Amino acid sequence: MLKKDFKDINDPSNFIKSSVRNSKFETTVAVIKTVLKDLNEINKIVNAASFGTAIYTQAEDVLKNVASIASQADKGTLNLKQVELMTISITELAQLIAKTKATNPLISDELVTSLDRTVDDANTALKLTILTLE
Numbered sequence: 001m002l003k004k005d006f007k008d009i010n011d012p013s014n015f016i017k018s019s020v021r022n023s024k025f026e027t028t029v030a031v032i033k034t035v036l037k038d039l040n041e042i043n044k045i046v047n048a049a050s051f052g053t054a055i056y057t058q059a060e061d062v063l064k065n066v067a068s069i070a071s072q073a074d075k076g077t078l079n080l081k082q083v084e085l086m087t088i089s090i091t092e093l094a095q096l097i098a099k100t101k102a103t104n105p106l107i108s109d110e111l112v113t114s115l116d117r118t119v120d121d122a123n124t125a126l127k128l129t130i131l132t133l134e
Helices: 011-049 054-074 080-103 109-134
Strands: none
Touching: 011 054, 011 080, 011 109, 054 080, 080 109
C-alpha cells in the first residue's frame, strides 16, 4: 500500500520526490475515478436491460468494488492487488457481455463500446498504480 506522505517538507530532495509521487498519485486517482464514472454509466444500461441476471449481479459487484477502491484512493491509499483485481473483474464483465451479445443481439453496441473503453481505463489505472508505487 502507498500512503501519501511528506516526510520533511523542508528537505528539498524529499519534497521533489514527494511532489513527483504526489503528481503520479493524483493522476492515478483521477483515472480510477474515470473508471468508476464509466461503470456508473454502464450499470444504468445494464440495470435497464438486464435486471436480475448474471450480468446485472456481476456489474453491481464490480461497481461496488471500484467504488471502494476509489474511496480508498481519495483518502490517500492505493493497493496494487486491489487495482489488479479491479482490472480483472472489469475485463471479465466485458467478456461476459461480449459473449452474451453473440447470442443476444438486443445487447446494445453502446454497452460493449463503453465496456471496452472502461477496460482500457482500468488497464491505464493499473499501469499508473505500478508507476506510482515504484
